[in-house]
Amino acid sequence: MAGHIEDRWLNKRPDPKTGNRERTDRWGKGKRYRVARIPGVRDRSFDNLTDAKAWKAKAEHESRVGDFVDPRRGAMTLTEYIEDHWWPGRTDEPSTAAPMRSRIWNHIVPLIGSKPLRAVDASVLRAWKGDLLARVESSTAEVIWIHLATILQAAVDDGRLTRNPCRVHRSIKPPKRTKKKAKAWAREIVDAVRAGLQERYHLAVDLGVGLGLRQGEAFGLGEDDFDFEAGVLHVRRQLRWDSRGRPYFCLPKGGKTRDVPVSPRLAHRILDALKRFPAVECTLPWRNPEDPETELQARQRKPITVRLVLTTSHGNRIYYRTWNDRSWKPALFAAGVIKKIGEKVQKYSGRTRKNPIFEQSREDMFHVLRHTYASVQLEAGESIVSLSQWLGHASPNITLEHYAHFMPQAGARGLQAMDSWFAPPAPIPPSHPPKAPVPYWDKAKALANLKISAFDHKKVKYKETARGGLAVNVIEC
Structure with a gap:
């Protein structure tokens, strides 16, 4: 059924006696012309007939092709849409939800949250990008931009926006992280850092550099994950903590379990460490530490028991922040990798404790052992495909992108071929060489x-x- 334009100031039918349309009670009040009866489109009023006709034609066309979006649905602020519509529908695991929420509520909501959805255009994005890059590094800004683009795309899918402004405006580009080459340690540095840790944590370094484990995978490793007869480690879980400091087990990053070969000498070190520091049973919920609300959630979050290989001196699971500050960074300082820049004085029950403050060096945290593992494998000539599987990457392309600079003689064969291209041509000997004249x-x-x-x-x-x-x-x- 086609829409029509109603004059709200005059009666629809003329007076039988005068033949004229008489004024209604609305005469002179509010907007005069109302566009109504367009399928799937809410009625809308206008002050003049020209605007009403133009909007009616546009709305009818968009209604036929299924692209109509009522501008009034985009009148709510970005903050209202996030808090009332977008965030409640998210089902992310705690390890993902906590940092995502922190970025959104610290860098999106305060800066542009008061803007109506339909007002987020290229100029708003350009100003927001400048403010964002003044607050965080480009790598973090890139992730926050992706969060905003995801939110606005959901608004498009909900019929509140016609287009995603983060993807249609060519004059504004998303922030790009500065690409840095992965850093690997020499053996001398690995040994020095290992020596600076408590003896019970020496195994953590061996697992990182010998098997390429992430920190959470090493802390969540169980004794039963080793198959010493086959010489294989089954990486099946990681230990994570939510924003409230509650621990839980979950699958490795990307949900990718994997098998990693264990060298004989590393296996000997692991067995020796387990004799001196036996594994400790630890029972934690799976995937989410929140109390289940349904029977399905109860099955999905059912606690599991793991005999952890790495534990604290008190026999507890390792909290990564405490371990980084109290064990890893002092070991880096002792090895000469980072510097001490100050002290933090804290008082406990009348006692004063001075804790050193070390410089920030993200590239020298536990993950550098994983990079070192990759560099050793590539320098030995191991294939990218095998290494990608052992590291748990989604594809060999990711491995190649991260670690191509570790490959020895990369480009040497092509360089040699190119050099041969420009070599002078060799002389061609004649088939019957002329005899030299007799002097x-x-x-x-x-x-x-x-x-x-x-x-x-x-x-x-x-x-x-x-x-x-x-x-x-x-x-x-």
């Missing part, structure tokens, strides 16, 4: 041997012998 001095010497003093060169024939001598045939003297 005049040798001719005179041959005639002297025949005791001929005067001769006419035209009447003397010369011929080389098989041994390289010179035969003379005097025709006439």
Whole structure:
């Protein structure tokens, strides 16, 4: 059914006596013309007939093709949409939800949250990007931009926006992180850092550099994950903590379990460490530490028990922040990797404790051991495909992108081929090389041997012998 335009100030039907349309009670009040009865479109009023006709034609066309979006649905602020519509529908695991929420509520809501959805255009994004890059590093800004683009795309899908402004405006580009090459340690640094840790944590370094484990995977590793007869480690879980400091087990990053080969000498170190520091049972919920609300959630979050290989001196699971500050960074300082920049004084029950403050060096945290593992494998000539599987990457392309600079002689064969291209061409030997002419001095010497003093060169024939001598045939003297 086609829409129509209603004049709200005059009656629809003319007066039977006068033939004129009489004024209604709305005469002079509010907007006069209302566009109504367009399928799937809410009625809308206008002050003048020209605007009403233009909007009616546009709305009818968009309604037919299924692209109509009522601008009034985009009148709510970005903050209202996030808090009331977008965030409540998210089902992320705690390890993902906590940092996502922190970025959104710290860098999106305060800066542009008061803007209506339909007001987020290129100029707003341009100003927001500038403010964002003044607050965080480009790598973090890139992630926050992706969060905003995801929110606005959901608004498009909900019929509140016609287009996603983060993806349609060519004048504004998303922030791009500065690409840095992965850093690997030399063996001397690995050994120095390992020596700076407590003896019970030496195994953590061995697992990182010998198997390429992430920190959460190493802290969540169980004794039963090792198959020493087959020489394989089954990476099946990681230990994570939510924003409220509650621990839980979950699958490794990307949900990718994997098998990693264990070298014989590393296996010997692991067995020796387990004898000196036996594994400790730890029972934690799976996937989410929140109390289940349904029977399905109860099954999904059912606690599991793991005999943890790495534990604290008190026999507890390792909290990564405490371990980084109290164990890892002091070991880095002792090895000369980072510097001490100050002290933090804290008082506990009348006692004063001074804790050192070290410089920030993200590239020297536990993950550098994983990079070192990759560098050793590639320098040994291991294939990218195998290494990608052992690291748990989604594809070998990711491995190649991160670690191509670790490959020895990368580009050397191509460089050698290119150098050969520009080499001067080799001379081509003739099929029948011409004989060198007999020098005049040798001719005179041959005639002297025949005791001929005067001769006419035209009447003397010369011929080389098989041994390289010179035969003379005097025709006439």
